[in-house]
Amino acid sequence: MSRLHIEDLSMSYRGRTLFSGLSLTLDPGQRVVVSGSNGTGKSTFLRIVAGLTRPDAGKVSFASVGAASPPREHLGYAGPDVNPYEELTAVENLEFIARLRGLPIDAAALLDRMGLTARARQTPVKSYSSGMRQRVRLASSLVADPALLLWDEPTAMLDEQGRRVVDEILTAHLEAGGMALIATNDSNEIGRWGGRRVHFGDR
Amino acid sequence: MSGMNKSVQSKNRVVDSSTAAIPPINFTQLRFPKVLLLLLLCATTVAGFLWLPPAVAFRNPGLARIVVFHVPCSIVASIASGVTLWYAISYLITRSSMDDVKSRVSAELSLLFWVLTTVTGAVFAKAQWGTYWNWDIKQGAIVLLLMIYAAYFALRSAIIDERKQAAIGAAYSIFATICVPFLTYVLPNSTEDTLHPKGTITTKEGLSPEYRIVLWAGVLGLTLVYVWVWRQHVALDEIRLKLAARRSARRAARISGFVVTETE
Amino acid sequence: MKSDAGAAGASTSATVSRWLDCAAVVFTKELRVELRTRYALSAVALFAVITVIMVSAVLVGASVRADVKAALVWIILLFAALSGLSRVFVREEEAGTAAILRLTAPPSSVFAGKLLFNLALIGVVELVSVPLFLLLMPVEKLQLGLLMVILTAGGAGLASAATFTAALIAHAASGKSALYPIISFPVLMPLALIAVQATVGAFDAIPIHILRAWNDVGVLGAYAIVMTTASFLLFEYVWHE
Numbered sequence: 001m002s003r004l005h006i007e008d009l010s011m012s013y014r015g016r017t018l019f020s021g022l023s024l025t026l027d028p029g030q031r032v033v034v035s036g037s038n039g040t041g042k043s044t045f046l047r048i049v050a051g052l053t054r055p056d057a058g059k060v061s062f063a064s065v066g067a068a069s070p071p072r073e074h075l076g077y078a079g080p081d082v083n084p085y086e087e088l089t090a091v092e093n094l095e096f097i098a099r100l101r102g103l104p105i106d107a108a109a110l111l112d113r114m115g116l117t118a119r120a121r122q123t124p125v126k127s128y129s130s131g132m133r134q135r136v137r138l139a140s141s142l143v144a145d146p147a148l149l150l151w152d153e154p155t156a157m158l159d160e161q162g163r164r165v166v167d168e169i170l171t172a173h174l175e176a177g178g179m180a181l182i183a184t185n186d187s188n189e190i191g192r193w194g195g196r197r198v199h200f201g202d203r
Numbered sequence: 204m205s206g207m208n209k210s211v212q213s214k215n216r217v218v219d220s221s222t223a224a225i226p227p228i229n230f231t232q233l234r235f236p237k238v239l240l241l242l243l244l245c246a247t248t249v250a251g252f253l254w255l256p257p258a259v260a261f262r263n264p265g266l267a268r269i270v271v272f273h274v275p276c277s278i279v280a281s282i283a284s285g286v287t288l289w290y291a292i293s294y295l296i297t298r299s300s301m302d303d304v305k306s307r308v309s310a311e312l313s314l315l316f317w318v319l320t321t322v323t324g325a326v327f328a329k330a331q332w333g334t335y336w337n338w339d340i341k342q343g344a345i346v347l348l349l350m351i352y353a354a355y356f357a358l359r360s361a362i363i364d365e366r367k368q369a370a371i372g373a374a375y376s377i378f379a380t381i382c383v384p385f386l387t388y389v390l391p392n393s394t395e396d397t398l399h400p401k402g403t404i405t406t407k408e409g410l411s412p413e414y415r416i417v418l419w420a421g422v423l424g425l426t427l428v429y430v431w432v433w434r435q436h437v438a439l440d441e442i443r444l445k446l447a448a449r450r451s452a453r454r455a456a457r458i459s460g461f462v463v464t465e466t467e
Numbered sequence: 468m469k470s471d472a473g474a475a476g477a478s479t480s481a482t483v484s485r486w487l488d489c490a491a492v493v494f495t496k497e498l499r500v501e502l503r504t505r506y507a508l509s510a511v512a513l514f515a516v517i518t519v520i521m522v523s524a525v526l527v528g529a530s531v532r533a534d535v536k537a538a539l540v541w542i543i544l545l546f547a548a549l550s551g552l553s554r555v556f557v558r559e560e561e562a563g564t565a566a567i568l569r570l571t572a573p574p575s576s577v578f579a580g581k582l583l584f585n586l587a588l589i590g591v592v593e594l595v596s597v598p599l600f601l602l603l604m605p606v607e608k609l610q611l612g613l614l615m616v617i618l619t620a621g622g623a624g625l626a627s628a629a630t631f632t633a634a635l636i637a638h639a640a641s642g643k644s645a646l647y648p649i650i651s652f653p654v655l656m657p658l659a660l661i662a663v664q665a666t667v668g669a670f671d672a673i674p675i676h677i678l679r680a681w682n683d684v685g686v687l688g689a690y691a692i693v694m695t696t697a698s699f700l701l702f703e704y705v706w707h708e
Contacts, residue, residue, distance in 0.1 A: 014365070017451045019460030041460060052566055054366070054707070077570055083563040087500045099492040100571040102485050124503070140567070199462045295704045350653040358650050361639035367708045371638050374701045375650060378631060381697050385657035388686050389664055 002062045002074065002147055003027050004049075004179055009058035011044055018044055019200060022058070026148075031170070031180040033193050036200030042183040043079060045200070046150050049181060050077045076141035079152030079183075084136045086126040090116055093125065093136060097143045105143055114139045115165055130157045138166065149173060149180040155189065167192075240431065243424045247271065250417045263330040271414065273323040275421035276316050277341075279429050283313035284348060286433070288380050291373035303369035304440040307359070308433055310376065314352040316429070321345055340390040344383055351379040486579075489572045493580025497555060498587075507588050510551035515596035518543045523603035533606060537666035540600055541659050544625070547592055549648045552629040555581040556637035565637075574706040575699055578634065582695070585626040585633075593618050608672035613680055617669060620684050621662040624691035628654045631698035634705055654694075661686050 003026065010020035018041030026032060034042050047053040049060050062074060084093040091107045098105035111121050114135040120128070125136060134157045141149060149170075155163045170180060170193070182193060190197065251271045290306035293299075324342070325335040336342060355376055362368040501507050522539055531539075559565040568577050597618060601609065632651045636643050661683050668680025 012451050017460060022461055024463070036461075050570065051707075052569060075570060077566070081563055082566040082570075084567075085496070085500065085564055086562060087503045088496075092499070096492065096496055097567060097571055100489050100568075102488060197464045199464065200460060295701075347653055347656055350656070354650040354653055357646060358635065358639065361642055361646055363640045364708075367638050370708045371635050371705055374705045375632075375635055378635075378694075378697055378701055379650075379654050381693060382628070382654050382657050382690070385661065385686065385690050385693075389657065389660045389683075 004148055005059075005061045006049065007059050007061070009045075009048060009060070010056045011041065011048060011053075012056055013041075013044065020057075022198070024198065026179045026181070028147075028177040028179060029174050030196070031174055031182060031193060032196045032198060033190055034181060034183040034198045034200070035185060035190055037185070040200035042200050043081070043152050045198075046077070046079060046152050046181060046183055047081075049148075050075055050150050052077070074147045075150060076143070076146035076148065077150045077152075078137045078141035078154060079150075080156070081152075082137060082140070084125045084133065084140065087124055089124055090121045090128075090132075090136045090139070094139060094143055097140055101144045103144045110139050110142060111135075113165070113169070115161060131159060131162060134158055135162065138169075142169070147178055149178065149182075151180065152183045153185075154182060155184070155186065237431070240424065240427050243420065244428070247417055247421045247424055251421070255413055255417060256411070266327065266330045269323055269327045271417045271421050273320060273327055274418055275425045276320040276323060277345075278422050279425045280313055280316035280320050280348075282426060283309050283316055283429060283433075284380070287313055287376055291376045294369060294373045295377075298366075298370075300365075300369070300444055301437070301441060303373065304444070305433075305437055306373060306376070307369075308436040308440070310352055310355060311436075312429055312433055314349070314356075316425075317345055317349050317352070321349065338390060340387055343386050343390040347383055347386060351376070351383075354379070486573055486576045489576035490579035490583065493568070493572065493577055494583045497580065497584040501584070507551050507554055508591070510554070511547050511588060512592050512595050514550045515543055515547035515592050516599060518547065519596050519600045519603065523600075526604070531604060533671035534663075534667045536600075536604060536606060537670050538663050539604075540597065540666060541621070541663050543596060543600070544589075544593065544622075545652075545655060545659055546648075547596065548589060548625055548629055549651055552585050552588065552626070553633040553636055553643065553647045555584055555630065556633045557643050560637040569707065574703045577706065578630070578699060578702045581633075582627060582630045582698075585630045586623065589622040589626045593622055606670045608670075610669040610672055610677060610680075613677065613684075614666065614669040616684050617662060617665045617680065617687065620687035620691060621658065621665075624658045624687055624694060625655065627691055627695040627698055628658065631694070631702065634698075634702060638705070638708060658687070658690055661690065 004024075006022060006024040006026075009022040011018045012020075022045070024032065034045060036042050044053060048055045051060075084090070085096070088096065090111055094105060094107040094110060098107070108118070108121060112118075116132060116135055116139075120132060125133060128136070134154075138151070138154060141151065154166050158166065170182075173180060182189075184190060184193075251268050255268050255271065286309040287306050290302045290309065294302035294306055321342075324345075328337075329335045355372060358375055359368050359372045362371055522543065556565075559568065597614075629651055632647065632654060636647045636650060639646055665680040665683035665687065668676035668678075668683075
């Protein structure tokens with residue numbers, strides 16, 4: 001079983017310190033809510049954990065693996081900066097990711113769980129509404145059942161039913177021993193999920 | 204050298220002020236009296252115009268003296284290009300901001316000296332052979348290098364993030380430099396048709412002793428000018444980086460930027 | 468059960484086949500997107516065809532020497548390539564899809580997939596525009612075999628160098644399409660000079676030129692190999708920026 005270690009992370013952007021000395025440990029079955037107003041470094045923090053951005057200092061590791069950064073297979077990242085391919089259908093998008101990871105996938109079942117209808121699944125993403133795109137993003141992050149979910153504003157643009165699905169998936173994920181880092185500014189969600197919380201911004 | 208030592212310890216941190224230890228040999232810190240440099244440059248310039256005898260073998264013997272400016276410029280430009288390449292590779296390995304500064308500053312100077320080489324060379328060629336240009340190997344390589352450095356700066360200026368700028372710039376300068384040797388195959392290298400005579404400065408028969416002395420004094424002088432300007436410029440950028448790092452460190456000491464809370 | 472399976476203990480051959488799979492998957496994805504949008508075909512191939520037609524119309528009635536024709540062929544191919552080869556990387560960054568690849572695939576396999584696609588694209592462009600060029604501006608003593616070898620070797624070098632500069636230009640904030648030729652031409656200049664010199668041999672059929680052209684083909688091959696190797700070595704440094 002793996003455990004996420006974040007040690008002494010520091011990051012600045014264009015001469016401005018976003019955060020420094022951030023340490024955090026996540027055990028299996030745990031989640032941490034990341035909050036803070038716009039531009040305080042929430043997304044940057046998640047991107048660093050995902051390995052998409054290089055931090056100024058500090059490191060992110062999986063205890064049982066001992067790798068310098070979490071291996072890609074263990075991560076499921078969904079954020080506004082990762083879009084599905086417009087020209088491909090939702091099913092094709094998921095299958096593309098699964099093939100790159102070398103794993104089989106039941107894309108239809110996964111999208112069904114996210115609440116995308118069979119007809120929508122077979123049309124290219126460019127005809128989707130922003131809420132549907134968000135569902136594809138979340139489904140993409142669940143491909144290959146990763147140990148660590150990194151969700152940046154997961155419920156943005158989602159309707160009531162979508163939010164319920166996100167809740168269900170998150171609960172199931174944590175019960176199965178998964179971990180999650182979720183960035184959100186929704187006070188409802190912070191109340192619901194936020195036992196442990198990292199809040200960004202000036203004190 | 205020092206940049207590499209420093210960066211190994213400090214990884215990606217911009218400046219590590221704690222590394223006060225002096226490396227064993229530090230060529231970049233060696234000092235050279237600037238007055239002597241000035242005298243050397245004046246002496247070569249005066250000698251080039253007044254002391255050197257006209258080169259009788261040339262169509263315009265008086266103007267042949269330009270060779271003592273043209274050749275040193277090309278040699279210094281080559282050195283600067285080599286330094287650019289060296290620190291570009293070093294940057295990609297160490298990711299130290301100072302390596303990027305060293306590479307970029309050297310690229311600027313390299314561009315300047317290549318332009319000087321091209322202009323003096325074209326003037327020389329027009330006076331002696333009646334044409335500014337004829338695409339021999341050296342001219343081809345110079346044009347290619349001018350294009351590469353111009354493109355290098357255009358590319359850098361289009362990238363906003365500083366670290367991206369450094370990495371993409373370094374990768375481009377390495378990639379583009381690799382293609383230059385392929386020109387040596389296709390363009391004529393010092394045949395009777397080309398402007399550049401072969402072995403002028405490397406063989407004994409090539410130049411008269413007076414020319415050889417002034418030419419190599421010019422190489423020494425211009426190389427020292429290059430090293431001096433390069434070091435000044437690098438030092439200036441190092442101060443800028445240090446100031447930026449100190450500002451951001453002060454801010455970081457005041458606010459860590461985050462709060463961790465546990466409410467169960 | 469969330470396990471660490473698949474992370475460690477993978478043998479070398481498994482890694483290699485995984486890498487090949489990823490490259491193939493990226494290539495197939497490019498192909499599928501291309502078949503749906505026809506962007507590259509309309510940008511690159513159509514550009515080449517229109518330029519060929521225009522050049523032949525402008526030069527109607529003029530007697531064009533074989534060496535000038537060789538130069539025209541390569542100028543057209545070069546400009547056509549630089550009108551659309553950057554798309555493979557620029558599109559990923561602009562549409563915000565590059566992170567999917569960064570998160571899931573080994574960097575070099577991404578480059579391999581993109582390179583394969585650009586190679587195929589250059590192949591199609593050559594297949595369409597060069598015959599059309601020869602149709603509109605006939606070359607009497609054409610050495611077809613030699614020309615095909617030159618186009619293959621030159622096209623390979625063109626695709627590999629242009630794919631790498633595409634990966635660089637994708638990071639620019641603005642003016643990507645204007646900057647792409649600017650940063651690519653210096654890198655492609657040696658290739659263009661060698662390819663033109665070789666094509667002269669294939670067009671005028673002078674024995675000494677043909678002999679030289681076969682030498683040039685070797686150098687074009689060397690250029691392709693060197694630039695491809697350099698691309699793969701440098702790509703990892705620029706991809707994760």
